Amino acid sequence: METSFDILKFICDDLVGLEKDFLSPSSIDFVPQAQVPIESASALSNGRPETQISPSMQVSSSSDDLEEEIARRMESREPQCPICYDVAGKHFYYGVQACISCRGFFQRSVRNRFHLKFKCGKGTQNCSITARSRKNCKWCRFQKCLRSGMKTCYVMTHDQSGLPNKTKPLLPIKAMVKTANLSQTFTEHEVDKALSIYKNLLSFGYRSYYQLFSKNEQEFMTFLRALNETGGSPSMISEAFTETNKQATINYFFSIDDMASLSPFDRMTLISHNFPGIFGLLWSVYSYTPDLCKFYENFLEHGYEFRHHEPEIDKILLVFEANQLLGEKPKNLSIDVTFRSHSATQDLIQRHDSLVHEVNSGLRESTQGSADYVIVLLLSHIIMFASEFAVSLQDKPKIQATQEKYLVLLHRYLRTHYQGRARAKLSETMMIFEPCRQVFETFHERIFKARPPGGIF
DNA sequence: CCTCAAGGCCAG
DNA sequence: CTGGCCTTGAGG
DSSP, X not given: OOOHHHHHHHHHHHHTTOOOOSSOGGGGSOOOSSOOOOBOHHHHHTSOOOOOOOGGGSOSSOOHHHHHHHHHHHHSOSOBOTTTOSBOOSSOBTTBOOOHHHHHXXXXXXXXTGGGTOOOSSSSSOOOOOTTTTTTOHHHHHHHHHHTTOOGGGSOOGGGTTXXXXXXXXXXXXXXXXXXXXXXXXOHHHHHHHHHHXXXXXXXXXXXXXXXXXXXXXXXXXXXXXXXXXXOOHHHHHHHHHHHHHHHHHHHHHTSXXXXXXXXXXXXXXXXXXXXXXXXXXXXXXXXXXXXXXXXHHHHHHOEEETTOOHHHHHHHHHHHHHHHTTOOOOOOOXXXXXXXXXXXXXXXXXXXXXXXXXXXXXXXXXXXXXOHHHHHHHHHHHHTOOOSSSOOTTHHHHHHHHHHHHHHHHHHHHHHHGGGHHHHHHHHHTTHHHHHHHHHHHHHHHHSSOOTTSXX
16 A cells, blocks of 8 residues: 555656756745845834725725725824724734724624625625725625735634634744844846746646646546546546646745755655645636636536547647736637536535635735736745644754745735735735635535545645 | 733623 | 623733
8 A cells, every 4th residue: 555655755756857947946046136234023013003005995985084084094093994994903803903893793704604695785896894884885894804814714613612712823924924034125136037936836837737648648548538437527637637736836846946955754744734735825826817717617616528538628728728827828729628517515615715715815906906926936935835734844944944035035025016015915925824725625625525535645 | 920812792 | 783891811
């Protein structure tokens, strides 16, 4: 019987001959163009709460009294609830320094699952939310809670025994933020570099698909035949899908120095524990691209069937996807796949969708806008070098240092590109951690209609 | 000890 | 349902 590690070793051995015609591994190590004075982390974390209103928070209907109200709150230097502009409480609630009432509203909504039933009364989905109007539209208020960074996963369910929690999800994140040393600038050059590395990460994904479809043609045909015989079982598609993504993740991360310098044991441990987070992150970003939304929706809803029973069609599909994701003009292709019906519960679908939304809300300024791929790239590295799990690592300090390196990069980037909102954006980004894993879980539930069998490996 | 963030209670 | 106020427990 093969163990997880045996299988991983097999995959790793298989990678030895892989040519590396992409960016050199060390290119992920950004070198600042110029040394700038380092601002102390404590100064940042003790700074005044952000009072600036972000564009995305601004309400579209601009009545005068509302603007006055906002202006007044900005002037009075009290902490302000980002949702309704009321006076905020002293503490963070579910990840946001909100007012008591928005905290209560969010808690009740999530705990009783009311939020799944909210609808915007006007249907415009952009009702203004102020201290006075906040009761009017639950849907818009709840969305604003999410946009401001509140996380549903911090609301404990009844089965978590109601005690103030043993696991305090925010504390590790805050600790990380505090320990980060900052230098301030993130040059355009580095942004370009980060974007090209992101493309590199993506192309590893597509290379894995090609490997699945071309190198192992024999295997793939067996897979196709099995699909026919079982009526295109979605679980098999999902398995293959997850498997290729796993390989891509391994391919990419094993090609960077930070990972290559670790012991095989640590590498395997990191990959097996953190792959779900990476998968959830990338899946959420991919499936949120408007042009791909429809395809993925269908994929999740129904699974799909290879109409021509040829690998070719799927290669084309993936090329199409890759072109979209890499921002190149898609070829004029008509995709010929049929969707095969299978059912997931409405509740599960909603949970999955809202998790994907949660991940994306931290990566985009609006539902129309594209994700900030620099954040995606850096976050994926921060996730990969996470070490907060039970299994003991051989070189934990080094792994923590690596994670911190990427955290500092992220922080620097945010300070350069989001200025006053950097701090809020950072905590917003770090909040994505948990939902990413949950996206992986719900993705599998949705496809398998059950838990993923036997863990990750 | 004190702080923080989560849950609980209940008049309105 | 809302939102003000109280209790709890981990961690600094």
